[in-house]
Amino acid sequence: MSHNLERVAESLVADGKGILAADETTPTLTKRFDILGITSTEQSRRTYREMLFTSPGAAEFISGAIMYDETIRQKSSGGVSFAKTLESQGIVPGIKVDTGAKPFAASPDETVTEGLDGLRDRLREYRKMGARFAKWRAVFHVTDSLPSAACVSANAHALARYASLCQEQDLVPIVEPEVLMEGSHFIGRCERVTSVVLHTVFDALFEQGVVLEAMLLKPNMVIAGKQCAQQASVEEVADATLTCLRRFVPAAVSGIVFLSGGQSARLATAHLNAINRIGSRKLWKISFSYGRALQDPALEAWHGRDEYLAAGQRAFCHRACLNGAATLGKYTCEMEASSASEDETPLGRDWHDD
Numbered sequence: 001m002s003h004n005l006e007r008v009a010e011s012l013v014a015d016g017k018g019i020l021a022a023d024e025t026t027p028t029l030t031k032r033f034d035i036l037g038i039t040s041t042e043q044s045r046r047t048y049r050e051m052l053f054t055s056p057g058a059a060e061f062i063s064g065a066i067m068y069d070e071t072i073r074q075k076s077s078g079g080v081s082f083a084k085t086l087e088s089q090g091i092v093p094g095i096k097v098d099t100g101a102k103p104f105a106a107s108p109d110e111t112v113t114e115g116l117d118g119l120r121d122r123l124r125e126y127r128k129m130g131a132r133f134a135k136w137r138a139v140f141h142v143t144d145s146l147p148s149a150a151c152v153s154a155n156a157h158a159l160a161r162y163a164s165l166c167q168e169q170d171l172v173p174i175v176e177p178e179v180l181m182e183g184s185h186f187i188g189r190c191e192r193v194t195s196v197v198l199h200t201v202f203d204a205l206f207e208q209g210v211v212l213e214a215m216l217l218k219p220n221m222v223i224a225g226k227q228c229a230q231q232a233s234v235e236e237v238a239d240a241t242l243t244c245l246r247r248f249v250p251a252a253v254s255g256i257v258f259l260s261g262g263q264s265a266r267l268a269t270a271h272l273n274a275i276n277r278i279g280s281r282k283l284w285k286i287s288f289s290y291g292r293a294l295q296d297p298a299l300e301a302w303h304g305r306d307e308y309l310a311a312g313q314r315a316f317c318h319r320a321c322l323n324g325a326a327t328l329g330k331y332t333c334e335m336e337a338s339s340a341s342e343d344e345t346p347l348g349r350d351w352h353d354d
């Protein structure tokens with residue numbers, strides 16, 4: 001089993017490429033649409049995803065795309081399933097399989113991600129529909145006293161059981177433990193929490209017999225809380241992130257694909273680039289699996305209007321190209337030229353609940 005899966009995992013972190021996370025649940029995407037006055041219907045969500053999935057030239061920089069359950073069941077306007085639409089361009093189809101972060105009984109201010117019940121059957125169905133990889137996201141809130149040890153261990157255990165089931169069903173698991181950026185904590189607190197989380201997750205993956213070569217890790221970067229007055233520099237974030245990953249992520253893992261977590265599109269690209277420039281200290285392929293940081297400019301350019309579909313695709317492709325360059329450490333600010341207004345988006349960055 002694992003040779004095939006290893007090849008899929010490696011293809012997702014091929015040179016100059018990364019993953020598009022387009023797996024927002026319907027309530028989350030609706031929030032996004034609402035901000036721009038776009039009506040959220042099955043049809044408008046389908047049109048939006050089709051715009052992204054068929055952007056001319058994007059496949060040069062996008063290795064895989066993560067869909068939501070509704071999306072994998074939809075078809076392009078030409079009547080082709082989205083899984084096939086992606087595959088025909090060389091983009092690997094993926095699927096979000098957790099059912100969301102729910103209140104954690106042992107600690108009411110925290111969440112545990114659910115979705116293990118019936119997961120084997122759902123994975124089997126998604127694999128038949130053409131998915132080759134899956135995603136499960138656990139979230140950790142940071143305060144002086146959180147996350148609790150109970151929350152870290154419950155989420156790590158669920159992530160590991162999910163990953164093991166994926167490999168059994170011939171899907172590459174993306175393991176996503178996200179330490180949230182919300183809060184006023186310093187970068188050092190994020191580093192400590194991320195260290196504990198990664199250590200606990202890899203212990204659980206070992207216990208559940210997960211093959212590390214046949215999975216990808218999708219972590220947060222080590223970064224100060226959004227409300228922290230003292231924001232770290234791009235170089236400090238890159239250094240702290242890589243130090244933390246080197247301490248807690250085994251070298252056998254096929255690749256690391258960061259989430260953007262609420263960073264602006266440009267900062268997410270600059271951080272990824274800086275991390276990849278510290279070349280001599282890298283153990284794995286390091287790339288992106290961005291949601292907001294890839295989609296914000298495209299969604300805004302499109303604005304729900306048919307006449308702006310091509311503009312939305314250009315914005316998406318441009319962002320994908322810049323992030324592709326960042327995976328090689330070849331991104332420069334000058335490459336932003338054609339997207340001058342991207343950081344002045346009205347979208348805010350707090351919409352990703354998935």
Ligand code: 13P
Pocket residue numbers: 021137176259260261262289290291292293352354
């Ligand atoms: P962001 O890049 O917007 O954080 O989304 C990535 C993702 O898939 C969250 O689950």
